Amino acid sequence: AQKITQTQPGMFVQEKEAVTLDCTYDTSDQSYGLFWYKQPSSGEMIFLIYQGSYDEQNATEGRYSLNFQKARKSANLVISASQLGDSAMYFCAMSHYGGSQGNLIFGKGTKLSVKP
Amino acid sequence: DVKVTQSSRYLVKRTGEKVFLECVQDMDHENMFWYRQDPGLGLRLIYFSYDVKMKEKGDIPEGYSVSREKKERFSLILESASTNQTSMYLCASSLFGAKGNTIYFGEGSWLTVV
Numbered sequence: 001a002q003k004i005t006q007t008q009p010g011m012f013v014q015e016k017e018a019v020t021l022d023c024t025y026d027t028s029d030q031s032y033g034l035f036w037y038k039q040p041s042s043g044e045m046i047f048l049i050y051q052g053s054y055d056e057q058n059a060t061e062g063r064y065s066l067n068f069q070k071a072r073k074s075a076n077l078v079i080s081a082s083q084l085g086d087s088a089m090y091f092c093a094m095s096h097y098g099g100s101q102g103n104l105i106f107g108k109g110t111k112l113s114v115k116p
Numbered sequence: 117d118v119k120v121t122q123s124s125r126y127l128v129k130r131t132g133e134k135v136f137l138e139c140v141q142d143m144d145h146e147n148m149f150w151y152r153q154d155p156g157l158g159l160r161l162i163y164f165s166y167d168v169k170m171k172e173k174g175d176i177p178e179g180y181s182v183s184r185e186k187k188e189r190f191s192l193i194l195e196s197a198s199t200n201q202t203s204m205y206l207c208a209s210s211l212f213g214a215k216g217n218t219i220y221f222g223e224g225s226w227l228t229v230v
Binding site for chain 2: 004009037042044045091093103104106107109
């Protein structure tokens with residue numbers, strides 16, 4: 001069965017420092033996608049970054065990068081130069097291409113708090 | 117700009133009431149999804165739909181049903197609301213077969229059952 005594990009329920013980071021949020025996954029699929037979402041207290045899910053299982057390069061989107069280690073089945077999110085507005089819940093998720101995009105399996109989330 | 121709209125953001129209902137949560141998307145997406153989010157549990161899939169009048173059970177369908185009479189609208193129905201259905205409900209839509217980020221979420225509906 002597919003599974004996403006986020007082992008850090010909560011994390012603190014100093015403003016302007018970098019932070020890594022951990023995500024490991026388990027799947028027997030060869031083709032899959034990995035996502036990170038940010039959820040502020042307002043509740044909306046904000047897409048941050050996507051990595052396809054066949055993508056050789058790590059994905060980057062502005063201050064976000066995804067450290068994809070396929071053999072280890074890990075997909076850690078790195079946020080560089082943290083800002084106060086980065087304080088939120090962060091979810092790692094996985095989908096498989098064989099099914100329809102949107103049928104996602106989520107981790108339990110990591111609550112990130114950025115300290116001034 | 118793409119949009120998934122959940123008509124009710126905050127609802128308070130009584131135990132035993134029938135509750136409708138409505139979701140509309142304007143992107144002509146084939147797929148629509150209902151998730152439930154609870155603290156410490158992340159998001160869990162309740163039901164999804166690949167096409168009009170089609171529905172598939174997700175991981176936690178018990179106590180819920182859905183309706184998709186039109187492509188743009190996907191309704192979640194709680195036939196007889198119970199207190200353990202107090203939660204945040206998120207609707208999403210996506211394009212069938214596409215890769216990458218084609219998944220769009222609504223802003224969420226906070227339901228309290230008293």
